[in-house]
Amino acid sequence: MKTRDFYFDLPPELIAQRPCAVRGGSRLMSVCRATGEIAHHAMSDLPRLLPRTGVCVFNNSRVRKARLYAVDEAGRTREFLLLSTPNRIGWTFLSSASRRLRQGKVFVFPGEMRAVIERYAAGAVPGSGTGGGARGGTNNSAGLFLRFERPVTEEYLERYGCAPLPPYIRRQAETADEERYQTVYADPIGSAAAPTAGLHFTSGLLSALQERGLAQVMVTLHVGLGTFLPVRAENLEDHAMHSEDYSIGADAARMVNRAKEEGRPLVAVGTTSLRVLESAWENGRLKSGNASTRIFIYPGYHFKAADILFTNFHTPQSTLLMLVSAFAGKDLIFRAYEEAIREKYRFFSYGDAMVIL
Numbered sequence: 001m002k003t004r005d006f007y008f009d010l011p012p013e014l015i016a017q018r019p020c021a022v023r024g025g026s027r028l029m030s031v032c033r034a035t036g037e038i039a040h041h042a043m044s045d046l047p048r049l050l051p052r053t054g055v056c057v058f059n060n061s062r063v064r065k066a067r068l069y070a071v072d073e074a075g076r077t078r079e080f081l082l083l084s085t086p087n088r089i090g091w092t093f094l095s096s097a098s099r100r101l102r103q104g105k106v107f108v109f110p111g112e113m114r115a116v117i118e119r120y121a122a123g124a125v126p127g128s129g130t131g132g133g134a135r136g137g138t139n140n141s142a143g144l145f146l147r148f149e150r151p152v153t154e155e156y157l158e159r160y161g162c163a164p165l166p167p168y169i170r171r172q173a174e175t176a177d178e179e180r181y182q183t184v185y186a187d188p189i190g191s192a193a194a195p196t197a198g199l200h201f202t203s204g205l206l207s208a209l210q211e212r213g214l215a216q217v218m219v220t221l222h223v224g225l226g227t228f229l230p231v232r233a234e235n236l237e238d239h240a241m242h243s244e245d246y247s248i249g250a251d252a253a254r255m256v257n258r259a260k261e262e263g264r265p266l267v268a269v270g271t272t273s274l275r276v277l278e279s280a281w282e283n284g285r286l287k288s289g290n291a292s293t294r295i296f297i298y299p300g301y302h303f304k305a306a307d308i309l310f311t312n313f314h315t316p317q318s319t320l321l322m323l324v325s326a327f328a329g330k331d332l333i334f335r336a337y338e339e340a341i342r343e344k345y346r347f348f349s350y351g352d353a354m355v356i357l
Contacts, residue, residue, distance in 0.1 A: 197353065328356045
């Protein structure tokens with residue numbers, strides 16, 4: 001299967017540049033896999049669209065303010081998105097200047113924090129002593145990382161960092177984004193991008209789901225390169241996903257496993273929640289604990305856990321579009337996207353929502 005098979009034309013004005021005025025006020029499209037029916041709703045309709053016996057699985061990862069601006073020796077300002085670190089000294093990153101960066105180049109970050117560009121060998125851990133982005137950035141495939149002179153703490157990022165808005169949002173992050181680019185149930189910090197399906201949920205909507213009888217389970221997947229990097233390979237089979245860490249508590253696993261035993265449907269809220277379920281599903285049960293995943297789901301994949309998917313409208317040729325195409329069928333998803341464009345739905349992170357039944 002070719003990457004180009006997942007391209008579609010999207011009018012630029014349909015790319016949401018800001019969230020809707022009120023959280024939870026987005027439009028909602030329902031897509032029925034059994035009948036092919038496509039219908040239009042508001043987010044407030046979601047509880048009645050879901051089966052009363054369902055269990056909603058949410059990704060509660062919190063987005064860190066990981067976008068930072070630094071100055072090089074020539075006085076030029078560069079933008080960096082910090083991605084992951086084993087020790088808070090060495091960080092992998094994306095940068096708008098990735099192709100022009102070289103080993104040994106020094107940058108000064110806010111708070112007079114200096115960092116040097118270093119290179120790590122394949123399989124090495126950045127910043128471990130073994131030798132080893134941003135808006136409009138490219139994959140840091142050259143194996144470069146930033147070695148800071150002292151640990152970059154969450155307190156530092158909270159003080160100096162910005163919300164890591166994706167590149168198709170053509171504006172700088174604002175104060176309001178610190179709240180709106182975060183789910184209301186966010187807890188453990190670690191994501192470089194929001195699990196955006198969850199941005200639609202308010203405390204009132206969560207209560208409405210509970211009142212209808214839908215149980216709620218929290219899992220964690222820290223969103224990183226594996227989720228949002230583009231597919232550059234011509235053939236899907238040649239695309240390599242980057243690893244992302246996830247965690248499933250024992251209580252969460254018990255609730256999910258009990259639901260499956262009782263024949264109750266699992267509702268994955270977002271593609272990241274779905275990837276956690278599918279990654280940790282072993283011998284007909286969800287396995288608790290901490291692990292990492294490189295799972296790449298595209299048409300032909302056989303789903304083991306998830307029964308219903310709540311998600312956003314995704315970018316052309318992305319792994320996310322491939323995942324929803326695997327879940328609902330490519331022809332049905334593309335028909336739904338064509339309908340969404342005709343009806344002027346808002347697309348991507350701050351856009352409208354879809355529930356695949």
